[in-house]
Amino acid sequence: MTAGRRRRPAAGRQESATAGGTAAPHAATAPTDRPETPWTRPVRLSPADLLRLGLVGVLSRRTRAVLSAIGISIGIATMIVVTGIPASSQKALDAELTALGTxxxxxxxxxxxxxxxxxxxxxxxxxxxxxxxxxxxxxxxxxxxxxxxxxxxxxxxxxxxxxxxxxxxxxxxxxxxxxxxxxxxxxxxxxxxxxxxxxxxxxxxxxxxxxxxxxxxxxxxxxxxxxxxxxxxxxxxxxxxxxxxxxxxxxxxxxxxxxxxxxxxxxxxxxxxxxxxxxxxxxxxxxxxxxxxxxxxxxxDVLAAKRSAEATFSGLFVGLAGLALLVGGIGVANTMVISVLERRREIGLRRALGANRGQIRGQFLTESVVLSGLGGLTGVVVGVVATIGYAAFQGWPAVIPLQAVTGGFAGAALIGVVAGVYPAVRASRLSPTVALATT
Incomplete structure (x- = not known):
């Protein structure tokens, strides 16, 4: 009991020591009481820094990045094609039916x-x-x-x-x-x-x-x-x-x-x-x-057939476009989860060097968006070229819906955000010691 009292000084003695300037050195330098300095303040990464970090992960694993971009580009290209080709066909059908006197x-x-x-x-x-x-x-x-x-x-x-x-x-x-x-x-x-x-x-x-x-x-x-x-x-x-x-x-x-x-x-x-x-x-x-x-x-009577065809085409557009986006999102999410598993030592090293959880989350989320953005841009180009080529082969007027192009690219970025949330959170929760011990 006596030893315990010696280890825990009285509050009055601590306050008087502090007031007199003769406090113990370890009490004055406790981490909870240390004022924030430029050396200890957390570093805030700018959007350019986050983009560079995201590109590092993409460029260091180019084969996987290309395969991931191909996966999302196929989904977006499919969305462009399944909206552009029926739209071109419908325009040709509209012209033909209008010529028949609808x-x-x-x-x-x-x-x-x-x-x-x-x-x-x-x-x-x-x-x-x-x-x-x-x-x-x-x-x-x-x-x-x-x-x-x-x-x-x-x-x-x-x-x-x-x-x-x-x-x-x-x-x-x-x-x-x-x-x-x-x-x-x-x-x-x-x-x-x-x-x-x-x-x-x-x-x-x-x-x-x-x-x-x-x-x-x-x-x-x-x-x-x-x-x-x-x-x-x-x-x-x-x-x-x-x-x-x-x-x-x-x-x-x-x-x-x-x-x-x-x-x-x-x-x-x-x-x-x-x-x-x-x-x-x-x-x-x-x-x-x-x-x-x-x-x-x-x-x-072809007027009724025309309106029925328009309704059928509209339902087909929505269904196929949604399926393409779902497949692309699953591919990106799968790639990012595997990337987190393979880069646990890198995550642990960055955490040990002072990176906080928010920076880790931002890095992997940015990488996911970059992958999806590159895939979306490629998919838009491939989808537009494929639609124009097929329409020319069939002798139809080429129609590229603007909503499909802008929505495709924006959808790719959104897919990157959604698909990267779980892997980014998972990476930020890794303990530095556990991550560094991973073989």
Missing amino acids: DRLQAVADRDAAQDGTPASFPETSAAMVARIGAVKAVTAVANTHTSVRRSDKIGPLDESGLTVLAARPDLLDVVNATVASGQYLTKVTERFPTVVLGSDSATRLGFSEVRPGEPPPLVLLGGQWFSVTGILRSVPLAPDLDRAVLVGWDAARRHLGFDGRPTQLFIQADEEHIADVRAVLPATVDPESPSVVLVSRPS
Whole structure:
């Protein structure tokens, strides 16, 4: 008991010794009471220092770093490819389906609904009224002039070709996706003169193969008036009736064929998302007094297939991209765990030299992010090149979603953070003595 009292001096004696300046040296220099100096203050690593430490681990084990980068790059490249290739295919499909008329409607005058035996037709202002519908992008009209067409005046009236003479406007080709095979279509100038453009079947029946520039144009007889042929159209899938038609300018039909200016058919291009709404209001808009006369074509069935394909592609994108990121993250995490196990002596040495747990965590976390970043950058490049190459091989327009590129690289960095958290924490918890004793 006496010895124990000697080892533990009284509080009063300790305070008086301290106040008098005669305290024992070991009491004044106790570690818990030592003031912090520049020599004992923990060193804070800058982001550049952390990056250099991370690169040391990557460059010292280049083969493993390359393999890890390849693993994450395959995952990111897969994400780019599974989003870019279907997006390119979908754009090609959209163009093909749009060419089939998914955003088009046709309004035709019902012949059976016409009263007093007169030919069915729409009001002269019908096209302008339809154009006022908000979702309508373009509208044009044609009209049956009920005029006969012959190749020569030597042919009798009973030997007519059976083709239809339609009054048309200059914007017809744009609305129905038609193109000219030979010559030129009606313009705002030529539509006023006695000129015609032949459909593909009409040209074949009348015996015209092409219109050669610089040569006198061929002539056809409409009613009792000669018209010069200025162009021949290719086949029009959206409007097969135009293939068997002879197209005359709107003003020329009024002047030379006694046309009354009332259209018999409208071609409408509308916003695809509102095509059903436009169809619902078309009859009352085209002919408010007799909406029953208006027959509106239903949207193409390929529209439903297109929307179904869009939903399928969207689900495929999300599933495959998520799977690719998961595989890449597991690969990086596995690499970092093995790296911690193999570098325990290095960790112990750094801890013995004064590195704290936060610095160890920062080193391994930075190394994981560097590995994932290099893999992500490589994967983005490989994925973009692969997508462009495959799209070119298939003849599709190449589409590289910007979200996939930026999301791929950002996702790689995020994968590096998530995959490096556990290995970094595990490395920081290693005891210096245990780590140095590891063989």
